Amino acid sequence: MNPGNEGGRLISPSLLAMTALEAAPRLLGQTLVRETEDGEIRCRIVETESYGGAEDKGSHAYGNRRTARTETMFAAGGLAYVYLIYGMYHCVNVVVGDADDPQAVLIRAVEPLSGHDAELMRRYRGSVSGKAANLCNGPGKLCRALRIDRSLNGCVLRHADSPLRLESGDRADELPIIQSPRINIDYAEEYALKPWRFYIDGHPYVSVKAPEPLPFSLRG
Template identity: 65%
Template structure:
């Protein structure tokens, strides 16, 4: 389900060939942005789609709801889904290619809790039946019980870190 499957290099996918730690932002259905984190070495196109985010403060949640222009009825409606989270964080194509390891940049990642201390679920990805033998692989990860996750897979297994 990679846009760069088979080494396909286009204007859209060129960012995926950047070094890990780069944002890959693109538009789907002509109306929703999606943000991915490039994870591979330079010239080795790998990226992870970010499907949900959790605001860490009530101020963040209020700002995200204002950006979305909604009254939040349940947490997943705020930022549970790639398009929703991009609207809630004002992520658009202007951020495509930005480095996520620069804390002074417009978009960055910070280290959170150690994965060994988290209850991480592993399940198949969503909406990629065309990925053939890769579609059922457990390459979707989320925090079990997190209210910002939009789709809970009842068959999800705990992620075992070694």
Template identity: 75%
Template sequence: MRDTNLLSPALLSQTALEAAPRLLGQTLVRVTDDGEIRCRIIETESYGGAEDQGSHAFGNRRTARTEVMFAAGGVAYVYLIYGMYSCLNVVVGEADDPQAVLIRGVEPLTARDEELMRKYRGHFSGKAANLSNGPGKLCRALRIDRSLNGCPLDRMGGPLRLEAEDDVQDLAIVQCPRINIDYAGEYAQKPWRFYIEGNPFVSVKDKDPAPYQQRL
């Protein structure tokens, strides 16, 4: 029987563009030897479909790296940037349609969660939110690396999972262009980054974000 706290399969079967804002406010749980770390998803980016020039799977590019993107929604896609920083994505959508949502920022739910994240993150400078206000930062703070690539996110008992919490309708969500994808041509300016407005754990605040218009 499915655990009622787990994220709905219906959400994970949506396209990346539909799922990215709906993942905001949900809980990412990392299971470690020191105990569970629970954090709230604050910021996401949509990378969906073979037509998205910003996606690793643009043009249905199917390689050893991108193969997990072609799985049915509900697994993790973890890749390296600059050869050293891990980034966590949630694969969504139907099998053979490469859809993924990049998790860009998370917020620890309790002081204990923050304590463990600081332990794994190591020394960092600046504001407290620098703990996990970026995709590479949050992966270090949660000890997420390529060993978790393909890990199921929709079941109990594993090292990583997603649990349902906030309703997207109750959140102040804004949308704006994604970050550092100048190579993506006409797709570079698509407003496919979503975040909870006013939250300090947002990685980069846009100068002119638009209110998120929920699709019904």
């Protein structure tokens, strides 16, 4: 355990049972925990994207495409879906919803919760130039900084002894949330314009600020 950090309460199973579009904004402010041989790393989720269901042309499982790569997306909510892009960068998603309905939330950016967390992340990430947020303000960056790779695909996120898990953090309904189109999915045709990316407004670790941000509220 990190100095000054205490283990938290595991994330609610009810959140993991939601659709990706419902879960994506609610995962903001929650804590992603990575256990490594060098110690525990804890970070706050500050940016997410929803990939929801077989009809989403931006999803790997569009049209119920069920392959060795996408099989994890068809599990009941609560697993990590980790895949490789461009042959070199890993991305980590939270599988949500019901079994056989491929729903996943991409974690796009996180913020280390302490200086010790940031130190371990820098050790794994390697040299980082520019602002401190460049450590983990993108899906590939955060996976390198947290040493997340395909070996964690299918990892159960609600086990206290899991090497990768989710714990409850901030109340998402009290956060200033922005909604905007997802990043780099031009191939998704009309789904490329869906405002299914969510981030904490003004947070320095967000990967890309929306040019025309749409305020989003979880409060009725």
